[in-house]
Amino acid sequence: MVDAIVIPLVKIVVVLNATLVAVTYMVLLERKVIAWAQSRLGPMRVGPYGILQPIADAVKLMIKEDITPNRADRWVFTAAPIISMVPALIVYAVIPFGPEISMFGRKVSLYITDINVGLLYVVSVASVGVYGIILAGYASNSKFPLLASLRASAQLISYEVAVTLTLVSVILMAGTLSMVGIVNAQYNQRVWFIFVQPLAFAFVLIGGLAETNRAPFDLPEAEQELTGGFHTEYSGMRFALFFLAEYANMIVVSSVVTTLFLGGWLRPFPNTTHLFGIIPLRPLDFVPSWIWFFLKSFAFLYLFIWVRATLPRYRYDQLMRLGWKVLIPLAIVNLVVTGIVKVLLL
Amino acid sequence: MTTPTIHHGAMFDTNELVLNMGPQHPSTHGVLRVVLRLDGEKVVDSDVVIGYLHRGIEKLSENRNWTQIVLLTDRMDYVAAATNNVGYCETVEKLLQLEVPRRARYVRTILCELQRIASHCLWIGTHAMDIGAMTVFLYAFRERELILDLFEEFCGARLTYNSMRIGGLPLDVPPGWPKKVLEFCDIMDSKVTEYEELLTHNRIWLERTKGIGVISGPEAIAIGLSGPPLRGSGIPKDVRKDEPYAAYDEMQFDVPIGANGDTYDRYLVRLEEFRQSLRIIRQATEGLPEGPIVGKVPRLIKPAAGETYHAIESPKGELGYFIVSDGKSTNPYRFRVRPPSFCNLQALRRLITGHLVADVVALIGSLDVVLGEVDR
Numbered sequence: 166m167v168d169a170i171v172i173p174l175v176k177i178v179v180v181l182n183a184t185l186v187a188v189t190y191m192v193l194l195e196r197k198v199i200a201w202a203q204s205r206l207g208p209m210r211v212g213p214y215g216i217l218q219p220i221a222d223a224v225k226l227m228i229k230e231d232i233t234p235n236r237a238d239r240w241v242f243t244a245a246p247i248i249s250m251v252p253a254l255i256v257y258a259v260i261p262f263g264p265e266i267s268m269f270g271r272k273v274s275l276y277i278t279d280i281n282v283g284l285l286y287v288v289s290v291a292s293v294g295v296y297g298i299i300l301a302g303y304a305s306n307s308k309f310p311l312l313a314s315l316r317a318s319a320q321l322i323s324y325e326v327a328v329t330l331t332l333v334s335v336i337l338m339a340g341t342l343s344m345v346g347i348v349n350a351q352y353n354q355r356v357w358f359i360f361v362q363p364l365a366f367a368f369v370l371i372g373g374l375a376e377t378n379r380a381p382f383d384l385p386e387a388e389q390e391l392t393g394g395f396h397t398e399y400s401g402m403r404f405a406l407f408f409l410a411e412y413a414n415m416i417v418v419s420s421v422v423t424t425l426f427l428g429g430w431l432r433p434f435p436n437t438t439h440l441f442g443i444i445p446l447r448p449l450d451f452v453p454s455w456i457w458f459f460l461k462s463f464a465f466l467y468l469f470i471w472v473r474a475t476l477p478r479y480r481y482d483q484l485m486r487l488g489w490k491v492l493i494p495l496a497i498v499n500l501v502v503t504g505i506v507k508v509l510l511l
Numbered sequence: 512m513t514t515p516t517i518h519h520g521a522m523f524d525t526n527e528l529v530l531n532m533g534p535q536h537p538s539t540h541g542v543l544r545v546v547l548r549l550d551g552e553k554v555v556d557s558d559v560v561i562g563y564l565h566r567g568i569e570k571l572s573e574n575r576n577w578t579q580i581v582l583l584t585d586r587m588d589y590v591a592a593a594t595n596n597v598g599y600c601e602t603v604e605k606l607l608q609l610e611v612p613r614r615a616r617y618v619r620t621i622l623c624e625l626q627r628i629a630s631h632c633l634w635i636g637t638h639a640m641d642i643g644a645m646t647v648f649l650y651a652f653r654e655r656e657l658i659l660d661l662f663e664e665f666c667g668a669r670l671t672y673n674s675m676r677i678g679g680l681p682l683d684v685p686p687g688w689p690k691k692v693l694e695f696c697d698i699m700d701s702k703v704t705e706y707e708e709l710l711t712h713n714r715i716w717l718e719r720t721k722g723i724g725v726i727s728g729p730e731a732i733a734i735g736l737s738g739p740p741l742r743g744s745g746i747p748k749d750v751r752k753d754e755p756y757a758a759y760d761e762m763q764f765d766v767p768i769g770a771n772g773d774t775y776d777r778y779l780v781r782l783e784e785f786r787q788s789l790r791i792i793r794q795a796t797e798g799l800p801e802g803p804i805v806g807k808v809p810r811l812i813k814p815a816a817g818e819t820y821h822a823i824e825s826p827k828g829e830l831g832y833f834i835v836s837d838g839k840s841t842n843p844y845r846f847r848v849r850p851p852s853f854c855n856l857q858a859l860r861r862l863i864t865g866h867l868v869a870d871v872v873a874l875i876g877s878l879d880v881v882l883g884e885v886d887r
Contacts, residue, residue, distance in 0.1 A: 203649035308530050312552065312868065380643065381715055384869075391868075392537055477715045478643025480869045481552055 168271075176277050180257050184413060189219035191412040195470045202474035229401035234305065237398065241304035246399070246406035249297020252290045253413035259283040260420045261345045263430045263455040275430070275455055276345065283344035284336065287421055288329055291376070294414060295321040298378075298385055298395045301407070305398040313394035316481055317385035320375060323488030328372035330496040331365045334503040335425050338362060348429035355436045359426040364499045366426045368492055370465075373418035375484070378411065380473035384481055419465030420458075427461045430454035527555060530868070534563045538641045538872040541882030545859070545871065552867045559859050564886040572846040577603055577677060577812040580846070585671035587850065588884040591630040593622045593662070594825045596675035601756055602821040602832040603677045604806075606814040614802040615679035616758040620795045621692060622665070622674060623757060623823075624788040628699065629658040630826035630879075631781050631788075635706055638778070638876035642719050647709055654702050657695050664688060677812060679805035689796045696789045696796075703785045711782070720775035724862040724874045727772055734861065735854045738828025739780045740878055744772030750824035757823075761798075762791045774877040781879075813841055827851040827879055848887060852880040 193208065193215065200207030208215030233242055263275030280286060295317055302314020336342060338358055339350035351357055359366045375382040386394035396407045428435055432449040440446055479487070533544035542563035548556040568587060572580045584595040597619050604611060636651035659669045664685055666674040674681070710716045726736070731744040741748055749766040751759040767783035769776025816838030822831035828851025835845035855878045862878075863871045 199645075203646050204653060205649060308528065312530075316552075383643075474646050475709075476644065477639065477710075477713065477719060478869075479715055480719060481867060483718050 172271075172273060173277060177258075180277060181254065184254060184257055184416065185409070187416060188409050188412045189223065191415065191466065192222065192408070193219050194466070195412075195473075198467065198470045199474045202471070223405070226405040227402055231401040231403060232398075234307070234398050236306045238304040238306065241300050242398075243403070245297045245301035245304055246403045246410070247297075248300060249294050249410040250406045250413070252294040253410045253417060256287055256290050256417045257420075259286055259344050260417070261348060261424060261429055262458050263453070264345075264348075266454075279343055279345040281346075282342045284332060284342045284347070284425075287344070287417075288325075288332065291414070291417060292321060292325055294410060295376075297407070297410065301399070302385075302395045305395075307398055309391045309393070309397050310395045313385040313391050313397075317378070317395065319481075320378075320382065320384060320484060320488075323485055324372045324375040324492070327488055327492035327496050328369055328376065330493065330500055331368040331372070332425070334365050334496075334500045335362060337500070337503050337507055344424055344429075347425060348431060351428045352431055352435045355434070357426060357428040357431070357433075357435070362426065362499075362503070364495065365503075366422070368496055368499070369422055369425070371487075372492065373422060374469065374472065375488070377414040377418055377469075379415065379469055381476040381478050382484055383473075383478060384484060415466060415469055416462065419462045419469070422465055423458060423461040429461075430458040432457055532871070533560075538637075538875065540637060540875060540880060543856075543875065543880065543882055543885075545863075545875075547863075547868070547871065549868065552869075554863050554866055554868070554871060557860050557863055557871075559856065561853075561856070561882070561885050564882045566887065568887040569846050569848060573843055576841045577814075577843070580843070581675055581677075582671075582673045585673055586883060587848065587887055588630075588825060588827065588830070588852065588881045589670060590633050590881055591626045591826050592670065592672045593626040593674050594630075594823065594830065596672065597623055597757065598821070598823040598825065598830050598832055600675040600677050601823065602819060602834055603812070603814070605821050606817065606819045606834060606836055607677070607809075607812065609678050609806050609808065611679055611806050612803045613758070613800045615804045615806070617795050617799050618680055618684055618804070619675070619757040620759060620762065621792055621799075622662075624792045624795070625658050625661060625692070627788045627826040628785060629655050631785055632658070634781060634826075634876070634879045635778075638873070638879070639710060641872040641876040642716065644710065644713075644716070647706060650702070650705065650709075654699060657698065661688070661692060661695060664691070676805065676808075678808035679803070683804050684799075689799055692792060692796050696793055699785070699789055703782065703789075707782060710778075717775065719869075719873060720778060720877075721773060722771075723774040723866065723870050724877060725771060725773045726858060726862060730861075731772065731858070734858045736828070736858055737854060738824070738826070738851050739777050739784065740855050740858065741828065742766065743769035743777035743780045745770055750822050750829055754822070756821075758795060759791075762794050764791050774873055777877050811841065814838065818845075822849070825851055827881065827884070828855055850884040850887065852878075852882075852884040856880050856885055 197207040208218040211217040211221045233239060258277045259280060261276040261279070265272050265274045298317040299314045302310040302317070335347070335358055338361060339347040341347060341350065378385050386396065396404055399407060423429060432452065434440055434446055437446060528549040530547045530549055532547055533539040534542035539545065544560040544563065546558040546560065547554050566586070568583050572583055575583065581596055581599060584599045585592040587595050632651040632655040636648035639647035662672055663669050665688060666672050666682065726744055728744045728746045731741050731746060745768050747766050747768050752766055764787045767780050767787065769780050814836040816836060818833070818835040820831055820833045822829045829849065830851055831849035833847040833849065834843050837844040859874065859878060862874045
């Protein structure tokens with residue numbers, strides 16, 4: 166009973182809450198990091214160094230008037246933010262934060278579940294999220310959001326193909342779709358997949374930026390062109406849901422990239438006791454596995470923010486060109502080469 | 512009632528989308544309104560609507576006396592107020608046939624060039640922001656702040672300076688000010704390189720600006736462009752060189768020109784102007800002559816009947832004043848400004864046709880218009 170119901174429920178509650186807190190603090194982190202990049206201070210007023218800013222933001226957004234435009238499609242308008250938030254949260258079900266550990270005399274796994282089609286689940290659920298954006302643009306009955314939602318759907322289609330094709334080469338390496346299985350494969354092969362699949366890593370990173378609508382691919386919400394894009398007509402908590410979904414998706418992408426390419430919870434040089442036969446690596450084992458996972462994911466989140474502070478934005482047609490003419494062919498080449506090498510060498 | 516068009520064999524009817532951009536829009540640089548007719552995201556046609564910031568400065572000026580008008584000129588191109596002041600004062604001086612002391616002309620040159628850098632800082636910031644690079648914006652404003660501090664020390668104001676008087680300057684430069692200007696030049700030199708590192712060779716920046724909004728030299732002249740948009744098309748025309756005013760005849764500087772007339776060339780031209788302006792400021796500050804700061808100005812300014820046109824090179828282009836005096840009253844009979852932004856804005860419709868919505872904001876930024884000057 167305990168193993169079947171209580172422990173999973175506890176895990177779900179913990180992960181859900183941790184995610185929501187992490188997401189709100191991601192917003193603060195982004196504001197702070199961008200501020201530092203731009204020689205500013207960022208939020209400094211609420212709490213010491215602005216650490217309570219997310220709470221103030223949340224309170225403000227919750228007590229704001231929630232406006233539905235008169236000519237909007239009422240139901241779709243309400244459903245859109247939810248459709249975009251929910252997939253971002255349920256993806257966490259298969260993300261492995263660590264291996265099985267013993268806690269209070271029980272064996273507890275640091276993931277909610279491990280299904281044998283884990284990666285497929287991530288890809289398919291994550292792509293549902295964009296429906297939120299498309300529907301928001303359609304339901305707002307306003308021109309700027311409409312253009313934004315067209316951009317979002319075109320962007321999703323082109324990058325989904327490239328990213329999924331690239332992921333196949335990782336699956337070839339691991340021989341499994343299970344997220345835990347992929348990490349274990351990296352343990353058994355004693356190498357992070359970033360070193361055997363560097364191209365795939367780069368494609369997934371670029372595609373990840375594009376799928377989460379982050380700079381330099383933040384076209385659906387290009388503030389300077391579309392005055393806020395798909396969420397132009399949204400206010401209050403519904404706007405906040407879109408906002409949180411974006412950050413939740415960022416965390417998802419960085420967790421997935423960490424799991425697939427950086428060995429998930431594994432320490433550097435997994436399953437090796439001595440580097441070059443000289444340097445002992447045992448001390449690294451004292452760091453708990455989940456800390457490795459969070460460190461790696463954090464590095465990606467930081468990279469995302471850094472990119473946003475640095476790069477200008479792509480144009481719609483250039484984005485399409487990059488997706489269809491560069492990423493997809495290269496992803497196919499990468500897949501074919503991986504297949505040939507795998508068959509010939511192993 | 513019109514009958515709806517039926518497309519036989521077509522499942523969906525296709526229509527142009529009319530998109531109203533502005534006057535409340537984050538990147539129309541004030542209150543410009545552009546009505547776009549879109550085919551998908553491609554601009555088929557557009558309508559540029561101005562007038563939302565009209566304050567009647569020209570008409571107001573005809574009811575103020577000659578000295579009061581200096582203050583009104585501040586409010587036209589409000590990011591380059593000192594340049595406007597200089598333009599107006601020189602026009603009246605031409606009308607009065609007044610000799611301006613050399614020191615005053617030197618200080619005017621320094622102020623004009625500082626103002627050019629401040630205006631270009633605002634331009635590079637907002638232009639980069641329109642294309643999505645937001646860090647440049649804050650970097651450029653950081654340096655603009657230094658210039659505003661210099662202006663504050665000189666005349667007490669930070670935006671609308673009222674920093675000129677007919678016949679010279681209201682005040683001499685404060686002690687130690689020239690040294691601070693030179694220090695600023697040293698700081699600015701490295702900062703221009705910093706902007707360049709962020710943008711000039713950035714692949715996304717190149718893709719967003721190269722070949723966007725190309726306008727050829729003859730066409731640019733035909734439309735009446737001036738300033739960096741004209742020079743970006745390869746026409747080496749600069750009022751500072753062609754009809755030197757203030758102390759520009761004594762300064763060594765180059766006029767940078769572009770080759771292709773696209774957004775990228777206009778960007779490069781302005782970037783080089785930063786450097787040339789610094790060069791002029793250094794020369795003028797180091798060679799600042801001693802002497803009086805005001806010429807022999809009559810107590811009551813009342814130019815003889817006549818008219819004159821005088822142009823200077825503002826950061827945006829040729830800023831001209833046409834003033835008619837009737838010789839009887841203490842105010843101009845007719846006061847007319849040729850604002851560079853207004854004339855440069857004529858090119859917008861021609862430039863954006865055939866480009867995408869994202870390019871529209873890039874091109875507005877590339878022309879560097881200030882609506883205060885367009886509408887007056």
